[in-house]
Amino acid sequence: MPGSSDPGFDTLALHAGAAPDPATGARAVPIHLSTSFVFDDSEHAAALFNMERSGHVYSRISNPTNAVLEERVAALEGAAGAIATASGQAALHLAVSTLCGAGSHIVASSALYGGSHNLLHYTLPRFGIETTFVKTGDMEAWRAAIRPATKLLFGETLGNPGLDVLDIPVVAAIAHERGLPLLVDSTFTTPWLMRPLEHGADLVYHSATKFLSGHGTVIGGVLVDGGTFDWESSGRFPELTGAYAGFHGMVFAEESSVGAFLLRARREGLRDFGACMSPHTAWLVLQGIETLPLRMERHVANARKVVEFLVAHPMVESVGYPELPSHPSHALAKRLLPRGSGAVFSFDLKGNRAQGRAFIEALRLFSHLANVGDCRSLVIHPASTTHFRMDAAALEAAGIGEGTIRLSVGLEEPADLLDDLGRALKAAEKARA
Amino acid sequence: MKFEIDGRAAYAYTGGKPFDPALPAVVLIHGALNDHSVWGLQSRALAHHGHAVLAVDLPGHGRSDGPALDKIEACADWIVELLDASGAQRAALAGHSMGSLIALEAAARLGARATHLAMLGAAFPLKVSPALLDAAERTPRSAIDMVTAFSHSTLAAKPSAPGPGFSLHGSSRALMRRLQDGYANAGHGNLFHHDFLACDRYAGALEAAQRVRCPVQLILGARDAMAPPRSAAPLREALAARVVTLPGGHALMGEAPDAVLNALREFLK
Numbered sequence: 001m002p003g004s005s006d007p008g009f010d011t012l013a014l015h016a017g018a019a020p021d022p023a024t025g026a027r028a029v030p031i032h033l034s035t036s037f038v039f040d041d042s043e044h045a046a047a048l049f050n051m052e053r054s055g056h057v058y059s060r061i062s063n064p065t066n067a068v069l070e071e072r073v074a075a076l077e078g079a080a081g082a083i084a085t086a087s088g089q090a091a092l093h094l095a096v097s098t099l100c101g102a103g104s105h106i107v108a109s110s111a112l113y114g115g116s117h118n119l120l121h122y123t124l125p126r127f128g129i130e131t132t133f134v135k136t137g138d139m140e141a142w143r144a145a146i147r148p149a150t151k152l153l154f155g156e157t158l159g160n161p162g163l164d165v166l167d168i169p170v171v172a173a174i175a176h177e178r179g180l181p182l183l184v185d186s187t188f189t190t191p192w193l194m195r196p197l198e199h200g201a202d203l204v205y206h207s208a209t210k211f212l213s214g215h216g217t218v219i220g221g222v223l224v225d226g227g228t229f230d231w232e233s234s235g236r237f238p239e240l241t242g243a244y245a246g247f248h249g250m251v252f253a254e255e256s257s258v259g260a261f262l263l264r265a266r267r268e269g270l271r272d273f274g275a276c277m278s279p280h281t282a283w284l285v286l287q288g289i290e291t292l293p294l295r296m297e298r299h300v301a302n303a304r305k306v307v308e309f310l311v312a313h314p315m316v317e318s319v320g321y322p323e324l325p326s327h328p329s330h331a332l333a334k335r336l337l338p339r340g341s342g343a344v345f346s347f348d349l350k351g352n353r354a355q356g357r358a359f360i361e362a363l364r365l366f367s368h369l370a371n372v373g374d375c376r377s378l379v380i381h382p383a384s385t386t387h388f389r390m391d392a393a394a395l396e397a398a399g400i401g402e403g404t405i406r407l408s409v410g411l412e413e414p415a416d417l418l419d420d421l422g423r424a425l426k427a428a429e430k431a432r433a
Numbered sequence: 434m435k436f437e438i439d440g441r442a443a444y445a446y447t448g449g450k451p452f453d454p455a456l457p458a459v460v461l462i463h464g465a466l467n468d469h470s471v472w473g474l475q476s477r478a479l480a481h482h483g484h485a486v487l488a489v490d491l492p493g494h495g496r497s498d499g500p501a502l503d504k505i506e507a508c509a510d511w512i513v514e515l516l517d518a519s520g521a522q523r524a525a526l527a528g529h530s531m532g533s534l535i536a537l538e539a540a541a542r543l544g545a546r547a548t549h550l551a552m553l554g555a556a557f558p559l560k561v562s563p564a565l566l567d568a569a570e571r572t573p574r575s576a577i578d579m580v581t582a583f584s585h586s587t588l589a590a591k592p593s594a595p596g597p598g599f600s601l602h603g604s605s606r607a608l609m610r611r612l613q614d615g616y617a618n619a620g621h622g623n624l625f626h627h628d629f630l631a632c633d634r635y636a637g638a639l640e641a642a643q644r645v646r647c648p649v650q651l652i653l654g655a656r657d658a659m660a661p662p663r664s665a666a667p668l669r670e671a672l673a674a675r676v677v678t679l680p681g682g683h684a685l686m687g688e689a690p691d692a693v694l695n696a697l698r699e700f701l702k
Contacts (some may be wrong), residue, residue: 006582006602016600019589050449052478054592054690062597068589070598075588080607081599090451227607230615254446256595257495258472259549266598 009076009192010293017071018286031283032064050248052257055059061271065279069286070426073212073222076191076289077204080227080258083265084220084282088187088207089115090275091221093098095183095203098265099237102128109136109166111159111399114386116185120154136164137328146184151236153180157196157336158188158312161346161382161406162399163322165329165336170420172200179234187373188342197226199336203261210373211343213288214295218281223265227258240264243277246272262373295375295411300340302417309418315425317348317403343410344372349403351428356381356403358431362424365416366407377410377417434487436518443515444496444535445469445487448480454520456485458699459546460512460539463488464530464554465628466577466609471529473595474690475697484701487519491535494612499621501628505531507637509538516543525549525647525701529686530660531632532561537668538637541644550645550672551700553652553693554683556660557638557668561629569626576625577609586656586682587695594687601687642671649674650700652685652693661681675700 007015018029037056039045047053056062070082085091096119100106108120110133119314120131134141136159146153153175155166168184175182186194190211196204199376206212208220231240237383240260241420243249252260270276277285307321318326322333322341333341349356359381360368366379370386380386383395383402392402409417434452436443445452445460446469459479461472469476469488478484489679491508493501502508512535516524519555525548533552540547561569568576581602593599609625616624649672653662660683663675669676681688 006578007588012588016588019591047478050481051595052481053694054474054594054596056592064592064597067591067593067597069595071589071600074598074600074603078603078606079600080604081593083598097663108468227604228611228614230611248449250449255449255470256473256604257468258604258611259470259595259599262598263595266596348478357626 002120012072012075013292014290016075017063017068029065029068029283029286032279035059039240041334051250060274060278061266063193063279063282066282068276069282070222072286072289073191073206073310074224077195077224078197078226079204079263081225081262082222082224083262083270084222084277085270086221086275086277087219088185088205088209089119091205091207091223092119092185093273094223094265094269094275095127095205096124097152098261098269099181099239100129104129104148104151105147106131106152107142107145107150108133108153109155109159109164110134111136111162111164112156113160113185113187113250119271136166138172139167139170139173142171146178146180150178150180152183154183156185156188157194158322158342158344162320163327163329163341165322165332165346166293167332168196168199168336169203172202176200179236181229182313189337190292190296192293193300193339193342194337202226202229208285209371211296211299212292213285214373215284215288216376217370218284220277220281220285225259225261231260244268298411299343299409302411303343303345303412304340305414306407306409306417307345309421313425315429317350319345319347321345344406344408346404347405348401349405349428351403351432353383353402355428355431356405357384359405359424359428362427363420364423365420368413370407374408375411377412378408380406382406436515438511438514438518440498440602441492441498442496443492443498443511443518444490445515448476448486448488450480452487452519453485453601454522456483457701458485458487458516458519458521458524459566460516460526461486461488462512462526462528462532462535463491463494464532465632466494466612466625467529468608468612471686472491475686475694478694479697482698485521487515488499489515491595493621493624499616499619501616501621503631505534505631506538506637508631512536513542514540516546522547524547525551525585527551527553527697529553530555530683531559531628534632534635534638535595537645538641540647541641544644544646547645549647549701550649551652551697552668552674553655553685554657554660555651555668556664559632559635559697561633566626566629566633569629570623573613573623574610577606577613580659581606581609583658584683586654586658586688590681590688594690601684603607605687621690637643638668639671642668646674648700650696651676652683652696653678654681654683654688655679656681657683
C-alpha cells in the first residue's frame with residue numbers, strides 16, 4: 001500500500017516508473033518495440049542471465065516499456081512489483097501456475113467472471129488442479145473448503161454477475177490463519193476505487209483490457225504482488241522456498257525476501273508459458289492509466305446517475321448496484337469502496353427474452369458487445385448472448401434472469417445516456433408479446 | 434547459510450554459491466530494518482566472480498534469531514564471531530547506512546584480518562531526527578513510509594532491482610513492514626525504533642577509525658536525503674577514505690545496482 005509520504009495517487013499515475021528517456025530526452029514513455037537487447041560484452045550477458053545484474057534480455061521475459069507499466073501499477077497498488085501479461089486470463093494463469101501444480105487445490109468465490117470460472121472449473125482439473133467454489137459471503141464455507149493441498153484463496157473485489165463485494169479483510173484472515181495467500185481480481189475496481197493489499201490481500205491482478213487501459217483498444221493483464229506474504233513460514237510453497245533447478249538452483253525466497261513470487265513467476269511462468277504483453281499494448285495501457293483517476297471519477301458519477309434513473313423507471317424490476325441499500329453487499333461496499341462501486345452493474349427488465357432483445361436493439365449510444373470498462377458505454381443481454389444456451393432455471397441458478405441486462409457505463413454526457421436508455425426501455429415495453 | 438552464534442541461529446546469504454572460505458571473503462552488512470536481500474544483485478555477482486560472500490541478516494532481522502543487539506559495537510562483535518564461524522581468515526567488509534558503522538567497528542576489531550572497508554550511504558554521527566525517532570517508536574508504519582520516501586531519490590530508477598517490474602519504493606516498504614511485524618510477532622518489540630536508537634546513540638566512529646588498518650572507500654549517493662554526502666566528511670577525514678559518489682539516493686544498492694557493484698569490484702581488486 002502506498003505510504004503516507006509517497007506522492008499522491010494522481011501523481012503516481014503519471015510518473016511512477018517513468019523518467020525522461022536518458023538516451024533521447026523523450027518525456028513520454030517510449031515504446032521499445034525490440035525483441036531483444038544488446039549485451040555490452042560476454043560477461044554482461046552472463047551477468048544478466050544469472051541475475052547478477054538487472055536489465056533486459058528478451059521481451060518475453062521483460063521489456064523497458066512493460067517495466068514502466070509494471071512499476072506504475074505496483075506503485076498505484078502499493079505493491080512490491082508487478083508483471084504485465086498478455087491478458088487478464090494470462091495474469092490469473094500465471095498466478096495459479098506459479099503456486100500450484102498437479103495435486104494442488106484452490107478455494108474460489110463462486111461469483112467469478114466466466115473466463116475465470118472456465119479456467120478453474122473446466123481446464124485446470126485437466127492438469128490436476130482442483131477448485132472448490134464457495135459463496136462469496138459464506139465465511140464458514142471458505143474456511144471449511146481449505147484442504148492440506150490448498151495453495152490459494154481467490155475472489156473478485158466485485159463478483160460477477162451480482163457485484164457481491166468480497167470481504168477481503170475476513171477472507172484474508174481465513175487464508176492467513178492457514179498459511180495461504182489471497183489472490184484478488186480487482187479489474188472492476190482498479191486501484192482508484194480499492195487497493196486490495198491495504199485490506200489484507202496478498203496478490204492482485206487486473207484485466208488491463210478494461211478500466212486501466214480504458215479505451216477498448218487492447219487486451220492485457222497485470223499481476224501484482226504485495227510482497228508481504230511469508231512463503232517460508234507458510235511451509236506450503238517449496239516452489240518458492242526450495243532450490244529451483246530450472247534457474248541455477250535459485251531459492252527465490254532467499255534471493256529476495258519480498259520478491260520471491262514475482263521472481264519465480266517471471267523466471268518460470270513468463271519464460272516458459274510465454275504469455276507476455278506486447279510493448280505497444282503496455283504503452284496503450286500506460287496512456288490509459290495516466291487519466292485513470294479522472295476517468296474513474298466520471299465513470300462512477302455517470303453510473304450513479306444511470307442507477308438512479310433505472311431505479312425509478314417503471315419498466316425496471318430491480319437494479320443490482322452495491323450503493324443501493326437493497327443490495328446484499330451494501331454495508332460492505334460502504335466500508336471497502338468509499339469512492340464508489342464501479343461502473344459495471346446489472347439490472348432486470350420487467351419482461352421476457354424478446355423484450356430484452358428489443359431493449360438492446362433500440363439502444364444507440366450503448367454499444368452491444370462483450371466487454372466492460374471502455375470509455376464508451378456498453379451493454380449486453382446475457383440471456384440472448386453469453387448464456388443463451390441456458391434455460392430459465394439454469395439462468396436463475398447463475399443469478400441471471402431472462403430480462404437481466406448488464407451495463408458498463410462510459411464517459412458520455414449523462415443526459416445522453418439517460419435519453420438512450422429511456423428510448424430503449426420504451427421499445428422494450430412495446431415489444432411485450 | 435546458517436550458523437550458530439551464542440546459541441542463536443545466524444543467517445547469511447552466500448550469493449547463490451556455497452561459501453568457500455578459501456576464496457577472498459566479503460561480508461555485506463545491511464542497514465536499519467533491512468536484511469540481506471538489499472544486497473541481492475551485488476551478492477550474486479561477487480559470489481559468481483571469485484568471492485566468498487556472507488550477506489548477513491543481523492540478529493533479529495530476517496532469518497537470524499532475535500533479539501536484536503543493542504549497540505553498533507555489539508553487532509560488530511557478532512560479525513567477527515560470524516566470520517570466525519565461517520572459517521574465513523580475512524574478509525572485506527561492506528556496510529550500508531547503519532551497517533556501514535557496524536562494518537567500521539568490525540574492521541577496527543579485525544585489524545589485519547580486514548582487507549577492505551566499504552561504507553555505503555554512510556554518515557557520522559548518524560543522528561536520527563527526534564521526529565523520526567518518535568515516529569519509529571509510536572507510529573512505526575508511518576516512520577516506515579517516511580524512510581521509504583527519504584531513502585529514494587526517484588520514482589523511476591532503472592532498470593530496478595532485483596529486476597525489471599519491481600517498485601523500489603514498494604519493495605523497500607514491504608521488506609521493512611515484514612521485518613517489523615516479524616520481530617514484533619516473535620515477542621521482541623519494535624525493531625525499527627531499536628535500530629534507530631542504535632544509530633542515534635553510536636559515538637565511537639572516530640575512535641574506531643584509528644584502529645582500522647585496511648583501505649577504506651565511501652560510496653555515497655549524490656541525492657541521499659537520509660545521509661547527505663556532506664555528513665560523511667568526518668569519516669572521510671578520520672579514515673583517509675577514497676570517496677565515490679553515485680547518482681542515487683540512500684537506497685543505493687537498489688537505485689544504482691550496477692554502479693555500486695562496479696565500485697565494489699574496483700575497490701576489491
